[in-house]
């Protein structure tokens with residue numbers, strides 16, 4: 594990358610001593626549901642945190658606070674998104690307004706499929722740049738989402754669905770095809786099984802995703818009772834923690850730590866972070882096994 598010391602040059606390997614084998618598993622509830630949530634190709638998958646910031650990004654436009662003025666690259670947070678790198682290809686979760694910059698930064702040349710947590714602007718508005726993929730894919734980009742997300746995409750990106758643009762050369766408008774998913778119903782993509790998990794985001798309903806023993810749960814303010822079994826026995830949990838103060842649609846730090854205490858993943862990362870958190874100062878106060886995520890964080894699982 595040619596940016597020595599930047600977050601994206603840091604690769605945390607989450608295996609070895611202290612790994613899953615050393616930790617008590619609590620897969621009982623999931624097992625009782627007849628779900629095989631365990632990894633089928635452990636160690637060959639990577640998750641990259643493309644963006645760890647809340648909807649404003651950090652720095653916030655016009656803000657002069659210490660975090661927004663910080664030189665620490667860990668305090669530069671683009672809007673929330675993650676990329677799963679599987680042996681069979683790349684699955685993007687959400688298309689943030691900085692999607693293009695995030696993929697260029699991580700030198701990811703191709704996205705094979707996209708899954709959506711929900712359709713808020715900070716998770717959706719980079720979608721236009723997905724028009725770069727069909728040429729290499731040889732067809733439209735599969736999009737895995739709920740009905741409400743599809744309706745929003747068809748409205749916001751209406752030009753991609755109009756008859757007049759169908760004849761455009763590849764790369765002119767996004768070419769996508771929708772695949773319906775729903776909470777608690779595992780689906781296959783790129784040779785992997787993903788389990789969507791219903792989460793409450795204020796009065797809004799969103800999805801978290803579990804792959805093997807890793808779960809990504811952003812934009813969540815409470816976890817419905819029926820969703821807890823899907824989050825048992827986690828090795829890695831990436832969880833929303835917007836700020837210290839309470840918020841109507843996001844976990845604050847205390848609530849996120851409470852969820853982590855209950856689920857006991859081996860390692861937890863907090864994401865969707867505001868400028869209320871300084872990477873170093875806040876990070877040093879967190880319990881063992883909990884850290885702030887940052888743009889470029891890579892987790893092998």
Ligand SMILES: [Zn+2]
Nearest residue numbers: 648713715812
């Ligand atoms: Zn968000």
Ligand SMILES: [Zn+2]
Nearest residue numbers: 656658661868
């Ligand atoms: Zn600030």
Ligand SMILES: [Zn+2]
Nearest residue numbers: 711713794812
């Ligand atoms: Zn949201």
